[in-house]
Amino acid sequence: MTVKLGANRYGKAETRLVRVVKDGPVHHIKDVNVSTALSGDMEAAHLSGDNAAVLPTDSQKNTVFAFAREHGVAEIETFALLLARHFVETRPTVHHARVEVEEYAWNRRGPHSFVRDGGEVRTCVVHHDRDGRTTVVSGLKDLVVLNSTGSEFHGYIVDPYTTLQPTDDRVLATAVAARWRHTGQTPSYAKSYEQVRGALLEAFAGTHSLSLQQTLYAMGERALTTCPEICEVRLTLPNKHHFAVDLSPFGLDNDNEVFHAADRPYGLIEGGVLREDAPDAGFAWE
Known part of the structure; x- marks a missing residue:
């Protein structure tokens, strides 16, 4: 061998x-x-x-x-x-x-x-090699967001092991981890950070969501259209499940007002959104 x-x-x-x-x-x-x-x-x-x-x-x-x-x-x-x-x-x-x-x-x-500040963490990864290729990837993680309504989930595959009930009104919550690749020299990384962060939040709040995948794409698309200095966005969105508690044993109704916030297991949605003319990164982001 x-x-x-x-x-x-x-x-x-x-x-x-x-x-x-x-x-x-x-x-x-x-x-x-x-x-x-x-x-x-x-x-x-x-x-x-x-x-x-x-x-x-x-x-x-x-x-x-x-x-x-x-x-x-x-x-x-x-x-x-x-x-x-x-x-x-x-x-x-x-x-x-x-x-x-x-x-x-x-x-x-x-x-x-x-x-x-107990909020999100700003991140970056820089690659540089002997051939002069440089990639700058900015990002953030632990940006926790929640919509208390305006989210649905139905029409999915049903198999013998499916117990999840379809819903047209649910809590949508996640801890955003996002990374975005710069196309070249960015005049102000601080300014582009605030632009991308704001775009991600606006898209999350403003999208009537039929799936977290749809929300992910909307967030990436908004970031790319807002900040011309970036060419690709990659997002990792854990689905922080909130389950409506059955209060009927106590003679109480629950019109999506009382929830159990489950920490695990959780759905994990990952994906990238990029411009059609985005240059090749040259090497892996990781």
């Missing part, structure tokens, strides 16, 4: 970084989680234990901290681009860098006092 080394990469996962910018008595903070992964001429490390081509993961972590001091942390996409290009362009054995950043928001309560 003959075996060979397959695709591989290595890096430092989840470097927690808080950067404080002091503007006199007023402070500003960036709270991020940075993961780096490198690939290239690394075969010897796997096959013979020769580490001459390996940049230690500890060095990758230290680079994150040093770059935060030297360059600051403005938009997470810009910071990820700086890191990815640095690893590829300064290390001959590194042919591809992947940098993922998650940002956690804080709300100001004073010049140097903050309260953690």
Whole structure:
């Protein structure tokens, strides 16, 4: 039997970084989680234990901290681009860098006092390789939304194991995870983030839903028509089921007013929406 080394990469996962910018008595903070992964001429490390081509993961972590001091942390996409290009362009054995950043928001309560925002997490993934190809994917996760009506589900396949009853009025709730790919240089990642986020929320609220799949497509379509700087949106929507409770044993009616919010199992709807002329990403987003 003959075996060979397959695709591989290595890096430092989840470097927690808080950067404080002091503007006199007023402070500003960036709270991020940075993961780096490198690939290239690394075969010897796997096959013979020769580490001459390996940049230690500890060095990758230290680079994150040093770059935060030297360059600051403005938009997470810009910071990820700086890191990815640095690893590829300064290390001959590194042919591809992947940098993922998650940002956690804080709300100001004073010049140097903050309260953690419990809302969604802003995300990005940057790929850069030795051929000069760069892909920037922005996103968010844990954006929890709910429509208390305006959602139906019926006309589906019925088989011997089907117990679900059709409905023309249900709660539709999900925790949105969305990623969108930029076509090239985006003038302001912060502005495009707010545009896409707003479009996703508007489409979710404004779509009379016959299925969560239909809502997913409407959200992706609205994001693409709102923000011309992006060419593809990928969405992951867990269906956070809300079941109307049968109150008849207690002599009470329930006109979709009292629900049991079930956390599992749950339906998981995933899909992408893209422009017809969207360029190939060059490599996987993940």
